[in-house]
Amino acid sequence: MTQPEPDLRDALLAAVPSLRAFAISLSGQIDRADDLVQDTLLRALSNLHRFEPGTNLNAWLFTILRNLFHSEYRKRRREVEDPDGSYAGRLKVQPEQGSRLDFEDFRTALAKLPHDQREALLLVGASGFSYEEAASICGCAVGTIKSRVNRARFRLASVLNVNDVDDLGPDSMTRAALQSSV
Structure with a gap:
């Protein structure tokens, strides 16, 4: 950035008290006003080539300040002040694509089950029928339904590599990422 001519530099410096007063009246905060004035001067200096000599420098500077403020x-209306990060800490959300992929894996594994096991599992596990109701629907003994459901669950767990409760939910990499952001 080139240095402004001495007269222009003096005019910029002379405008600072008025700019500061205007910024305080807009923002209502002295520190915020000082930041606005600083940003205004930086913007003016970087766009000095756009200023037309002979026009009102103060009007140009006040316009820059006003536009910056607005x-x-x-921008701030859309933001939430969160100096200690507590709000952001509560916003952890598991990525959606993982659950969609898990569901597709589940559907593929479910399709690999023998028909009688898949039917028993869907009646009891997904549709909420009791073992007795599922046995009645399938026309077999209650013990047979219990056995089919048990074998279907075991086979699904094997195909999906579910060894314990920790394997349900997000994968280990997603869990690590969520925990490291705390």
Whole structure:
């Protein structure tokens, strides 16, 4: 960035108190106002080639400050102040694509089950029928339904590599990522 001409530099510096007063009236906070003035001066210096000599420098600077304030105001309306990170800490969400992939894996594994086991598992596990009701629907003994459901669950767990409760839910890499963000 090139240095402004001495007269222009003096005019910029002379405008600072008025810019600061205007920024305080807009923001209502002294520290915020000082940041606005600093951003205004930086923006003015980086766009000095756009300033037309002979026009009102103060009007140009005040316009920059006002536009910065309103842009930032619109931006801040969409943001949530979270200085200690507690709000962000509560926003952990498991990625959706993992559950979709898990469901597709489950559907594929379910399709590999023998028809009688798949039918028994869907009646008892998915549809909520009791063993007695499922036996009645299938026209077999209650013990047969219990056996089919048990074998179907065991086979699904084997195909899906589910060895214990920790294998349900997010995979180990997703769990590690979620825990490391705390």
